[in-house]
Amino acid sequence: MTDLTSMRVSYTRDELRRADLKADPLAQFQGWLDEALREKVPEPYALHLATADASGRPSVRTVLLRGATPDGLTFYTNFESYKGRDLSQNPQAEMLFYWAALERQVRASGPVTRVPDAEADAYFHVRPRDSQLAAHASDPQSAPIVDRRALEEKFTALEGIYPAGTVIPRPAFWGGYRLDVQEWEFWQGREGRLHDRFRYARQGTDWQIDRLMP
Numbered sequence: 592m593t594d595l596t597s598m599r600v601s602y603t604r605d606e607l608r609r610a611d612l613k614a615d616p617l618a619q620f621q622g623w624l625d626e627a628l629r630e631k632v633p634e635p636y637a638l639h640l641a642t643a644d645a646s647g648r649p650s651v652r653t654v655l656l657r658g659a660t661p662d663g664l665t666f667y668t669n670f671e672s673y674k675g676r677d678l679s680q681n682p683q684a685e686m687l688f689y690w691a692a693l694e695r696q697v698r699a700s701g702p703v704t705r706v707p708d709a710e711a712d713a714y715f716h717v718r719p720r721d722s723q724l725a726a727h728a729s730d731p732q733s734a735p736i737v738d739r740r741a742l743e744e745k746f747t748a749l750e751g752i753y754p755a756g757t758v759i760p761r762p763a764f765w766g767g768y769r770l771d772v773q774e775w776e777f778w779q780g781r782e783g784r785l786h787d788r789f790r791y792a793r794q795g796t797d798w799q800i801d802r803l804m805p
Contacts (some may be wrong), residue, residue, distance in 0.1 A: 602694040602780025607787035609802065616775040616791040616798060617661060620697055623777070624659070627690045639687040640666065642677035650677055656686075657714060663769040664699060665706060667714060669732035670764050678703050684770055694780035699772045706767035715761035723759040724749045730764055776803070 613619040627635035636656040643649045650673050658665035664686060668674055678684065685700035705711075715723060728746040736742055753759045775791040786805035791798045 601782055602786070603782050604694045605779055606781060607777065607779035607789065609789070609800070612777075612789060612800060614798070616772070616777075617659065619777060619791075620699075620775065621659060623690075623693075623695060623697065624688075627693060627695075630692060632690050632692050635688070635690055637688075638666075639689070640674060641685045641687070642674050643681050643683070644677050645680040650674065656688075657767070658769075663701070663771045665767055665769045667711070667765070667767045669726070669730060670766060671730065671734075672732040675732075678768060684768075686770060696778045698776040698778075699770065699774070701771045701773035703768050703770050706769050708766070711766035712761050714767065715765070716758075720755075720759070723761075724753065726765045727759070727762050730762065781805070 613622065624635060634655070637653055638656055639651055640654050641649060641651045652674065654666045654668060654674075656664060657667055670679075682703045683701070684703045685698060688697040690696065715726070718726075724746055727749050728742060773793045777789050777791075779787040781787055784805060788803040788805055790801050790803055792801070793799075
């Protein structure tokens with residue numbers, strides 16, 4: 592196995608000071624996300640979503656952010672997936688955005704609820720047609736399948752059921768979740784591992800901001 596003990600990067604690109612922070616963490620997040628988009632960071636809206644089942648067994652995967660508003664951070668998935676089953680038992684989650692090119696990461700955690708059906712319908716129908724068909728074809732998500740061919744045959748059959756020009760309905764087992772952020776953390780890598788970390792913790796309608804040890 593490759594020796595990883597001497598592999599490391601020194602973070603020297605930027606710093607994060609208390610004076611740099613916006614009072615609203617959503618505005619702070621949006622500013623960093625906009626910068627990542629301008630810098631052409633690959634898929635800066637991709638995030639690592641951590642959930643846990645009723646026993647506390649953790650699970651993490653990458654999903655795509657599809658909305659960031661004062662109501663929370665939104666993503667879409669199959670309700671029967673591992674994450675969907677976790678959230679039905681334990682409706683709490685944490686998101687991690689990591690932008691290596693900017694030497695930054697953002698964490699966001701809190702309770703999770705499903706988005707309204709009308710909102711899920713609207714998003715489903717702006718997805719590419721192949722993605723709409725794939726949502727049907729991949730059910731039940733996370734379940735074992737014989738081979739790739741079986742999946743492709745299922746997709747082809749759906750193309751026959753919903754030919755071009757027809758409306759593909761959103762499947763009842765697919766929709767959105769929204770994380771109501773109760774705590775944010777903004778991390779800026781610094782030289783010598785003396786990183787800058789700031790936490791926003793919700794206090795009623797306000798946010799308490801603390802600098803954290805790296």
